[in-house]
Every structure is written in C-alpha cells, then in structure tokens.
Amino acid sequence: MAELKARRAPFVKATVVRARRPTSAHPGDTALVLADGNMEGFVGGTCAEATVRRYGLETLQTGEPLLLRISPDKTGEPVVEEGAVEVGNPCLSGGELEIFLEPVLPAPKVLVLGDTPIGRHLVALGPGLEYDIQAVAAHEVKAESLDGVAAVVVASHGRDEEPLLTLAVRAGVPYVGLVASRKRGEAVLASLDLTPEQRARIRTPAGLEIGARTPGEVALSILAEIVTSVRSEPPRTGGHTGVTENTAPAPTxxxxxxxxxxxxxxxxxxxxxxxxxxxxxxxxxxxxxxxxxxxxxxxxxxx
Known part of the structure; x- marks a missing residue:
C-alpha cells in the first residue's frame, strides 16, 4: 500500500469482516482492488473476487466505504442500504461473506506560488488536513504538471502571477485563487489573456470571509475555501476532486x-x-x- 500511496494511485482495501462456512475466506483476509480492476490478495474464490472487483471499482468512483454482503441464497436485485449492499452469488460454495470496502484516494494536491508568510502558512497547514500542499516556483509549473491538481494558490504578491493564473485556468484546475486586495485583484484579472468566463473562475481575494487579519488566518480562510471546492465538486474517477492521474474510466x-x-x-x-x-x-x-x-x-x- 505504501508504494501505491507514494505513486498517488487510488485503490480499494477489501477486508473480510465475517465469514459463514463453508467458505475459503476467513475474517481478516484482505485484498487490494486497483483502479484497472486488477486485484492483489485474497478475499475468497473467483466468484467472490468478481463481486468484490465490481463493487470495489464503484466505491473508487464514489469515494465512500461500503459493507458488501455476499450470499448464495440472495436472489433478485441487490438490496442497498445506507453504507451497505447485499448481493447474491450463485457460485459461492454455500457460505456467506461480509467484506468491508475502503477506498484509499490520493490526498488533494494543492500548489502554492510565493515564498511569503501566507504561502508558508498554507504549506504548513497541509499535513493536519492530510492535503498534499506544495510550494512551487513559477518556472517549475507546466501544463502537464497540473494533471490531478485540486487547487492552485498564487500568493507571490505581484511576482509571476499572470502566467500561472492563466495556465491553471486553461488546464481546468478546479480552484484557482489569487492573494490580493480586491482592487489589485481586479486589475490583475483584467490583464489576463482569458475570456470573461475564465477570469470569473479565479477567486480573488482568495479565501472565505472570516475576518482574517494575520497571515495564518488568511491561509486558513484560503484552505477553508479550497475544502469547500473539493467537497462540493462531483466525485471524479478514482477519488477526490482534482485526482485524475493513474485512474481508469468508471466501469460498466x-x-x-x-x-x-x-x-x-x-x-x-x-x-x-x-x-x-x-x-x-x-x-x-x-x-x-x-x-x-x-x-x-x-x-x-x-x-
């Protein structure tokens, strides 16, 4: 799992939590369902594996954990409850399985331009929220490096703002914020080679209105606005908003x-x-x- 997390590869951890004999799986058996449907580990025979693959890929799309009950006696359509689904499996050897499916998604990735007090506070807040917040220099950011990025915050106070704002908007980054006063922010937006609709996607002044005064408070307000953006967007393939790398299309x-x-x-x-x-x-x-x-x-x- 450590290797998958290091590669920002989404996966589902499947754990057998209950097994009624006869069945080849036992409580505690685990497997990983990868984004392409391949599985590593053991949670039952091939038919149980097929069911785990199907629902594992679905939880990878929703981002929500699921308790999967597999029974040879269940007939008809799956019974869906909050956080659980019961399905029939005619191939099972007569036993029943309950398997907990836990999607493990890459942390939302945030890029911050600006070695400034606000920028440094933003980076420092990342670990506590399990967000991947990275300080970057303008020359390091290319269009391809924005794949899977949930947010870009420009907090450089006038340095190299326009190129990164333009690049982030054109790349479709869900949240793009500019740290500036309202007046200066409007002037910067007016200078960008973007359509009015594209300019409207840039949040400036960046951050929710919480009465922030200190650099740390401003950083907190910006991160709160990013969280709002991440949680309000429909789930994307393989995980949190802005997570697109190493994922497969939603399975049919x-x-x-x-x-x-x-x-x-x-x-x-x-x-x-x-x-x-x-x-x-x-x-x-x-x-x-x-x-x-x-x-x-x-x-x-x-x-």
Missing amino acids: TAVDPVCGMTVAAVDSTPHIDLEGKRWWFCCEGCRAAFESDPARYTGAGAH
Whole structure:
C-alpha cells in the first residue's frame, strides 16, 4: 500500500469482516482492488473476487466505504442500504461473506506560488488536513504538471502571477485563487489573456470571509475555501476532486451468460471476443463452459 500511496494511485482495501462456512475466506483476509480492476490478495474464490472487483471499482468512483454482503441464497436485485449492499452469488460454495470496502484516494494536491508568510502558512497547514500542499516556483509549473491538481494558490504578491493564473485556468484546475486586495485583484484579472468566463473562475481575494487579519488566518480562510471546492465538486474517477492521474474510466457492467452474475466489464475480468461481441464472465470456469458450447449461451450477456 505504501508504494501505491507514494505513486498517488487510488485503490480499494477489501477486508473480510465475517465469514459463514463453508467458505475459503476467513475474517481478516484482505485484498487490494486497483483502479484497472486488477486485484492483489485474497478475499475468497473467483466468484467472490468478481463481486468484490465490481463493487470495489464503484466505491473508487464514489469515494465512500461500503459493507458488501455476499450470499448464495440472495436472489433478485441487490438490496442497498445506507453504507451497505447485499448481493447474491450463485457460485459461492454455500457460505456467506461480509467484506468491508475502503477506498484509499490520493490526498488533494494543492500548489502554492510565493515564498511569503501566507504561502508558508498554507504549506504548513497541509499535513493536519492530510492535503498534499506544495510550494512551487513559477518556472517549475507546466501544463502537464497540473494533471490531478485540486487547487492552485498564487500568493507571490505581484511576482509571476499572470502566467500561472492563466495556465491553471486553461488546464481546468478546479480552484484557482489569487492573494490580493480586491482592487489589485481586479486589475490583475483584467490583464489576463482569458475570456470573461475564465477570469470569473479565479477567486480573488482568495479565501472565505472570516475576518482574517494575520497571515495564518488568511491561509486558513484560503484552505477553508479550497475544502469547500473539493467537497462540493462531483466525485471524479478514482477519488477526490482534482485526482485524475493513474485512474481508469468508471466501469460498466455486464452479465455473465453462464451463471447470470453481474460483473465489471474491465480487462481484468475474464472475457471472450466472439463474432464482434465481447462476453464477460465471473470466473474461468464460466468462460470454459461458454467456450465449450457458445450457442447455448449467446442469447444473453453481450456487452
């Protein structure tokens, strides 16, 4: 997990919290569901793994943890409750599993321009909120380095402001803030080679109105405004707002034509291409059954 976190790669930690025999998994067994659907670890057989993959990828999109109950006796549509879902799994060996799915998303990344008191306070506040706040120099920031960035704050008090503001807005960074008085901020915005709509995306004076006076208080107000931006935006693929690197598109689902299970339609799920169509399966056993007699199953399950 440490390596994934270091690479800012989103993943889901799946932990078996309850197992009713007969089942091959035991409480405490864990696996990681990666953004491309690949899994590392063990939380049950291949059919249970298929269900964990499907719902793990869904929690990676929502960012919310989920208790997954898998039962061979459950029929019909999944039963969804707050924070939990119960699904049927006809492949299970007769036991039941409860698996806790915990998405682990990269910390929102914030870039701060300006070796100033406000800039330094912003960087210092990051660890307490588990935000990745980095001080940068203007020449270090390129368009590609803004991928996955949740916020850019320009707090350089007149130095190298315009290029970074323009770059951040054009790159689609969700929050762009300029530390300046209202009058100076308006003058800076007017000088930018941006459309009126693009200029309107820049927050200046940056920060919520909390009566801040000291550099630390101003930094706190800016960070509060960034948190508001991060939490109010719809979840993006793989995690917090502004987190886009190392993620895969939101998965679609398909029905296994052999057993009827709904599975994630991703490359790591067993599949077959037949006559221009792709067929998805919960496990290698179902794929082998399909291969032995495709005509028996081709009435359902195409994606």
